[in-house]
Amino acid sequence: MFEAFLEAAAYLADPEVVLYVLLGSAIGLLFGALPGLGGIVALAVMLPFTFGMEQIPAMIFLAAIMGGVPFGGSIPAILLNTPGTAPNAASCFDGYPMSRRGEGNRAIGISATSSGLGAIFGLLVLLLLMPAVRRIVLLFGPAEFFMLVLFGLVTVSFAARGNMIKGLVAAGVGILISFIGYSDVFGTLRFTGGVEYLWDGITLVPFMIGIFAVSELINYSIKGGTVATGEATPSGKILDGVREVWKHKVTFLRSSAIGTIVGIIPGVGGTVANFISYTTAKEASKSSHTFGEGNPEGLIASESANNAKDGGALLPTVGFGIPGSAEMALLLGGFILHGLNPGPLLITEHMDVVFALVIGLVASNVIATGLGLALRNHLGKLTALKVSYIIPIVLVLCFVGAYSIRTNIWDVVLVIGAGIFGYAFIKYGFPTVALIIGYILGVLAERSFTQSLMVSGGDYSIFFTQPISLVLFILVVGVLVLPFARGKLRRKR
């Protein structure tokens, strides 16, 4: 493992890779600060740019983008009460009141320190758990892997806001879309309708660009105007904020632990981690009555959990190929684009890639924090940028990026179609992340399902007789039954 770490770390001596880290951090910071865009859009738009890169630099670049987003999102949340990304929402509760009473710099100092240290906490947990996960992964055969994929899909559907059935339908549609095209398992074309373009299936990158980025642009165009109004010039001392985190180290450690644990659960993501952490900090605090009025503990809880979740979310992503969040689903897309098979092989054979992601995240958190602190006033003002500038620029990048992967002009049509489809998904309450995770895991699930049946000679009991797959099956049933049980309990009360 140490050799793999050295191999990945050696890339940082390459000036080109250092440039990627700087660029990725800046892009993450920028997309994070622009409300509504965030890490998902940043990764979707930037994925094609990695096409010409080597595996490790590409992973470092993608990780650097991810690392810069959370702190970028906290700046407009603190200065303008407008969260850059959804997981920064809880930062408004205490960050903005601090800013209004003239402690904007102190709040940004708290956010920068909690963000950076929170991310490092999550990544340390990831590195500590890695040897154990590597051993567990080796116990997984095709039946266990199939059940794990099923568990991941059901959890993602459950984690979606609103109706669980919609989450399951979204995941189902995603899996069905993944079946389109040539199946290397069965050596046959399926669901192409004689259309030559579909022989390779629905292409990953254009589909993700459409679902995540173009749908967002359509939303922007419909809502119009500027992203946010208002102006704020932060005052106070940043160093006071740094000291504040040390003063509330228990809150920081507890919130980072919550962020990491929630991050590990597939599909749940930063917003849930953020709110659970905030609520827990409020309940545990001696000054809970000042939460929402500018209590530094609230900001520490929100920001440290938001950043720590990335380390947690990486664990199922690199260990089992089950994305821990929507950003991780896009990262899986990056793996596939660079010829890496998501799943157990990644953590057993490509530890250098895992370390590249860790290095990229750590470096970008440090860089984004420095950049964010230096440019905080300008980043705050970015939210006043007119939507009419953002739409054409990002749309051009989406079209050109989608085309550049295979130099196939019809991939641009796929981007438009997927964008409209994604917009309808969001509008009618279907979770897009369940769709994408279903799409990414569909073929993997089918492959392990078929392999399991080949091993058992067609006997379906293989999914229930192996101890690990049986436990996972019980968990799947548990997650499916949970909403009914909760409803019944609520009615009883």
Place this chain on the structure above:
Amino acid sequence: MRIRFSGSMFFTALLVFFAGAIVFVALTYPSDARQAPLLIGIATVALGVLLLIGERYPKLLSMMNVSMMQYGGSLEETDELEEVGDREELKRLMVMMGWMVGFFGFVYGVGFLVAIAIFVLAYVKTYARTGWMWSVLVTAGVWVFVYVMFELVIRVELYRGILFGAGPGI
């Protein structure tokens, strides 16, 4: 009894139709190749039908509402943007689709390099309500960025358009 078709109902019906079509087509494949599509397709159709019934009887599905916070979609994340009515929303959606399809049409006809210049300039001039100078500057900035990044750095030859001799597809 008259049933009022909402947008949500229509979209759910569309998803059910898609899953149903997959099931229907899968029946024509050999048994091993159709197993998973049939399994997932039938389950998706069943759940989709449940959703359609739920559109008519909302209480039936309310027990399946879960309250873990939003993380995937993002419409709620941009609450600061102005709220628009359904009819206006549909109109703006159509206009945006028109821009995207128009942009693609230009790309197909005259290629990326010309289409990008026309699209960005037209869009910024129409919506940003700024002078020609600023609109041209933004357009030039985007054009130079795309040209340098894709043609020079990544070395991807951008589609030149059928009018300039590119093939109809790839």
